Amino acid sequence: MNIARTRLFAQLALAAALIVPVFAATPVTKDGVTTIHLTEYNGYFAAKETLTDLKPGEYDFVVTNKAGKFVGFNVQDQKTHELLGGFGLNPDETKTTRVTVTANGFRYRCPINVTPWYDVDMSK
Numbered sequence: 614m615n616i617a618r619t620r621l622f623a624q625l626a627l628a629a630a631l632i633v634p635v636f637a638a639t640p641v642t643k644d645g646v647t648t649i650h651l652t653e654y655n656g657y658f659a660a661k662e663t664l665t666d667l668k669p670g671e672y673d674f675v676v677t678n679k680a681g682k683f684v685g686f687n688v689q690d691q692k693t694h695e696l697l698g699g700f701g702l703n704p705d706e707t708k709t710t711r712v713t714v715t716a717n718g719f720r721y722r723c724p725i726n727v728t729p730w731y732d733v734d735m736s737k
Contacts, residue, residue, distance in 0.1 A: 637663040646671045646711065651721070653702070655680045657728055658721070666736045669716050675709045678702035685725040686710070691718035691732055701725070 640647045640662040649672055650661035676686045687699040688710065697719065698710035712719070718734045 637661070639663060640667070642670075646673055648673045648675060651676045651686075652679050653677070653684050653686065653723055653726070653728075655682075655726065658723075658731060664733050667714075667733065669714055669735050671711060672714050672719075673709050673711050674698065674721070675707060676700075676702060677707040678704055680704070680726055683725065684723050686721065687724050688712055688719055688721040690715065691720045691734070693717065694720075699724075 638661055640649055642648075647667070647670060648662075649664070651674060652659045652661070653676060674686070674688055678684050681704055683701060683703055685699065685701045686708070688697045689695060690697060697712035697714070700708050700710060702708055714735065716735050716737075718732065720730045720732045722728045722730045
């Protein structure tokens, strides 16, 4: 009986892990500004909202540091690599930067606790 119950819980946990990403939040746009929430961990970012079907415009990037050490955040134009915004973050700190994103899209990363570039295309 315990083996069957353990197997059932494991299957339910796996199903939940596979389903949850499908229901990622849609970014909220208020007064013409779309908000993207990012959490930085040790070596990677997690996005609260899905980063597909985004349109050019004004964006607030709300970034929270959960890496346990000082980190940074840079957001650039994806094609020109022009710096659009950035800052440093102490552990458990949250900061926001507002940027204008063009049809070129954007990319972001941490320049201190080096993460890969996350490239995001704009929807047409």
